[in-house]
Amino acid sequence: MQIGLVGLQYSGKTTLFKTLSKTSSNISSQKEEASIEVVKVPDERLDNLTKIFNPKKQVNATIEVFDIPGLKMSEENKVKITSTFLNSVRNNDALFYVIRAFKDETIIHPMGDVNPVRDIEFLETEFLLSDLAFLENRLEKLKKDLQKSKDERLKREFPVIEKCYAHCEKEQPLRSLHLDDNELKMLSGYQLITLKPLAIAINFDEDSIQSVDKEINDIKNQLIKLDVPVIPFFAKIELELSNLSEEDQKIFMEDYGIKESALSKILRTSYEMLGLQSFFTVGEDECRAWTIKKNYNAQQAAGVIHSDFYNKFIRAEVVHYDDFIKYGSFSKCKEAGAWRLEGKEYIVKDGDILNIRHN
Numbered sequence: 001m002q003i004g005l006v007g008l009q010y011s012g013k014t015t016l017f018k019t020l021s022k023t024s025s026n027i028s029s030q031k032e033e034a035s036i037e038v039v040k041v042p043d044e045r046l047d048n049l050t051k052i053f054n055p056k057k058q059v060n061a062t063i064e065v066f067d068i069p070g071l072k073m074s075e076e077n078k079v080k081i082t083s084t085f086l087n088s089v090r091n092n093d094a095l096f097y098v099i100r101a102f103k104d105e106t107i108i109h110p111m112g113d114v115n116p117v118r119d120i121e122f123l124e125t126e127f128l129l130s131d132l133a134f135l136e137n138r139l140e141k142l143k144k145d146l147q148k149s150k151d152e153r154l155k156r157e158f159p160v161i162e163k164c165y166a167h168c169e170k171e172q173p174l175r176s177l178h179l180d181d182n183e184l185k186m187l188s189g190y191q192l193i194t195l196k197p198l199a200i201a202i203n204f205d206e207d208s209i210q211s212v213d214k215e216i217n218d219i220k221n222q223l224i225k226l227d228v229p230v231i232p233f234f235a236k237i238e239l240e241l242s243n244l245s246e247e248d249q250k251i252f253m254e255d256y257g258i259k260e261s262a263l264s265k266i267l268r269t270s271y272e273m274l275g276l277q278s279f280f281t282v283g284e285d286e287c288r289a290w291t292i293k294k295n296y297n298a299q300q301a302a303g304v305i306h307s308d309f310y311n312k313f314i315r316a317e318v319v320h321y322d323d324f325i326k327y328g329s330f331s332k333c334k335e336a337g338a339w340r341l342e343g344k345e346y347i348v349k350d351g352d353i354l355n356i357r358h359n
């Protein structure tokens with residue numbers, strides 16, 4: 001899974017990226033090319049399992065974060081969308097708009113002044129236009145092809161593209177259009193931008209810590225059409241704090257009144273918007289968190305570990321993390337009836353500890 005940080009120049013993407021990856025020393029803020037970082041998903045439950053099993057290693061779930069260089073002012077004094085930018089944006093499973101709310105006269109805003117709502121609407125409009133142009137072309141091509149051939153797949157695609165086109169033409173992003181699984185599958189190769197799950201991360205400065213809830217509400221009120229998560233963060237402070245030990249970091253965050261780190265908010269929101277959850281495997285060699293979709297059954301979850309586990313699946317031994325902590329061991333869980341053998345149709349829950357039995 002890959003999430004993209006998208007925005008205008010100097011909105012704080014790379015600063016945020018650095019707090020996520022904690023490798024502040026070697027990422028230059030002025031870097032032109034995009035960079036991708038594999039970010040460990042922190043999980044207290046996995047930490048606790050590691051304490052209990054004392055394995056050789058702990059493997060956290062990971063998510064890839066893609067830091068895309070922002071849109072700049074062009075020579076004609078306008079912020080222009082480029083095809084390189086659009087291609088980088090298309091390359092993600094979900095998007096975070098990183099929007100500037102901090103005021104700092106020494107850092108020039110590419111549109112002249114700080115205005116979060118305008119910047120969000122600008123990005124939305126540009127992405128909508130890009131999808132609309134794609135859909136229009138695709139529709140034309142399908143019309144032509146269908147005159148020549150009676151291909152069943154193309155026939156089925158036509159009404160789906162038509163429906164998407166009509167929706168975009170009404171200036172609605174595709175994420176607000178109801179599409180069933182088959183329709184989504186048909187569209188999946190096209191990387192339509194407004195179809196991707198979206199959240200908005202707004203970068204405030206430290207003067208706003210007290211008033212941030214109100215400021216976020218004001219912004220949301222002006223964006224009622226845009227029904228997506230909007231989360232505040234404080235890139236500059238958090239970058240400074242990310243160099244401290246975990247303990248000091250906690251203390252300073254409390255001092256500042258920051259309740260949750262940007263890293264944690266972004267990963268939590270990503271999991272939610274992508275419909276993801278974690279299950280665990282435990283043992284002497286490793287304790288590990290695995291990422292799966294929310295509706296995955298036991299066999300599909302087994303397949304994430306290894307394709308052999310999918311093909312030769314027999315049963316899954318299941319104990320929920322909460323039960324394991326409550327009873328203290330697998331044998332105690334058995335006595336209490338909290339240890340179960342499940343078949344392939346079992347829908348895995350967030351926090352299940354699985355042991356896959358296979359041929």
Ligand SMILES: Nc1nc2c(ncn2[C@@H]2O[C@H](COP(=O)(O)OP(=O)(O)OP(=O)(O)O)[C@@H](O)[C@H]2O)c(=O)[nH]1
Nearest residue numbers: 009010011012013014015029069070102104235236
């Ligand atoms: N005062 C202040 N400065 C910030 C804040 N966040 C980022 N900056 C500064 O703004 C400048 C640009 O930040 P970056 O994180 O490099 O911005 P970016 O979005 O990656 O920019 P591009 O990659 O050019 O699109 C840097 O000098 C940062 O130190 C903030 O919250 N407050």
Ligand SMILES: [Mg+2]
Nearest residue numbers: 013014029069
């Ligand atoms: Mg940058």
